[in-house]
Amino acid sequence: MKKPFHFAESLLNWYKNNARTLPFRNEVSPYAIWISEVILQQTRVNQGLEYYRRFMASFPNIKSLAESTEEEVLKIWQGLGYYSRARNLHEAAQQIMSLYHGQMPSSYQELKKIKGIGPYTAAAISSIAFQEVIPAIDGNAKRVFSRFLGINTPVNTSSGSVLIEKAAFSIIDPFQPGNFNQAVMELGAMICTPKRPSCTNCPLLSECIAYKENQIEYIPSKVKKRVVKERYIFYFVFYSKAEDMVQLIMHQRTRNDIWKGLYDFPSLEFNEAMNVQKVIESEILKQQFPYVKFAELQSINGPSKHILTHRMLWLYFLVYELSVMPHIENKNHIIYTLHEVLGLPLPRPIEIFLKEFIGKTILV
Ligand code: SF4
Known part of the structure; x- marks a missing residue:
């Protein structure tokens, strides 16, 4: 393999003259670097910047993040996707408060012990904030x-990763490892x-x-991705409207599945496409939501497609009006006013649906 003698020098010169001005560039705070790195994973910079500003304004340091509730963190994260990142940040901040006296550890090895911090993020923080000589290898760097x-x-196999890591170690500038890593990411x-x-x-x-x-x-070559799994979710939007108050039955997602910790509507899910009318008339609907017999079906919306990593969701929204809110046995089904619902952490398709729902159903 040819040894790239001029790589670091050429790259760093280019970076000095061409790097974009971003709010977290030149940051020395490991907390700010950590937050920016986590937000920008799987996210375009333009979208990520707005979230970064909001996140830092709401949780300016580790202590404030640790002392917040998970719901508050998820609300700020709403719309960014990959919600496990937000839950991990929250848990990690609490871990840093209890195990590291509120100070982020400075070494790559110690950082990797923190919840949600993997090799890439640990390398980015330790090299940029603490000048540890370790390459940060994300998709751009690969x-x-x-x-x-x-x-x-x-590059998505262990042998490919080892080859790239070895090469990166031989090329990294030992005097400016943080700038080197940022320059590679920027070039990518x-x-x-x-x-x-x-x-x-x-x-x-x-x-x-x-x-x-x-x-x-x-190049880079990759082994094929897993097959995308299709899921068919029928949401039942039960609401009541009395005088000025609109109430909805919401569902908190507590299982280890997509959108854990966020709120959506009571639902039925299938692994294959279903006839909507059959679902509406099904016994399972009456068993799961007995109050459906007191409700009037007002509209059927969908299916709308929503793509997540390795999953394709087909979403239906069936809107039912209830004359009064029923007593509910299921502890994950909770009655909220519309105003309260808008303050809950919501998955993106639920947020989009609610905007339409307010326009079409509530404001008429
Ligand atoms: S392939 Fe990438 S690294 Fe190679 S010359 Fe083109 S832009 Fe540069």
Whole structure:
């Protein structure tokens, strides 16, 4: 394998002159670096920035995050997806308060012991905040290293990861590890993009093997993803309207499944497409929600498609008006006023549905 002697120098020069101005750049606070890294995983920078600002305004330090409730954290996170990240941040802040006297540990190894902090985030925090010489290898970095070095081994296998990690250790600038890691990420985000990389503007062009060998569209290679599972969810939107007050029956998701800790509506779920009329007339509906017999079906909405990692959701919303709110046995089904519902942490499709519901049903 050719040793890339000029990699770090070329990259850092480029970074100095071309890095985007982002609020967490030049941050030395490990807490701010941690939050920005977690928010930006799986999220576009433009969307992530707004969440970063809101999160830091609501929870400016570890103590305030640890002392908040999980629901408050999920509410700030609402719409960003991958909600386990928010739950982990909250739990991790409490762990840091109790085990590390409220101070983030400074070493890569110690950071990895904290809830939700994996190798990439630990490396980013320890290198950027504490100058530990350790490469932070995310998807962007894998793409840059594998293309530059012409690594064909799939990057989502352990052998591919080991190859890239070894290469990164041999290339990282030991005097500026934090800047080096940020520069690799920036190059991957701005120049060495997954499709149509801007090679002519790349500081690594002269030594890039994928470019020289016309292999860019094949590198990084990956083993195939898991098959997407389809789920069919029928939501039952039970509401009552009396004078100025609208109430809804909500459901808190407590199981280890998508959207854990968030609120949606009572639902029935199937693994295959179902006839809506059959669901409406089904015995299971009457058993699960006995008050449906006192309710008037007002509208059927959907299916709308919602894509999550490895899952495709087909969502139906069946809106029922109740003349009075019933007594409810299920402890996860809770009656809230509409005003209270809007303050709950909600999955994105529920939030979107509620906006339409308010316009169509409540304001008429
Ligand atoms: S030359 Fe092209 S493929 Fe190679 S590292 Fe730069 S942008 Fe990526």
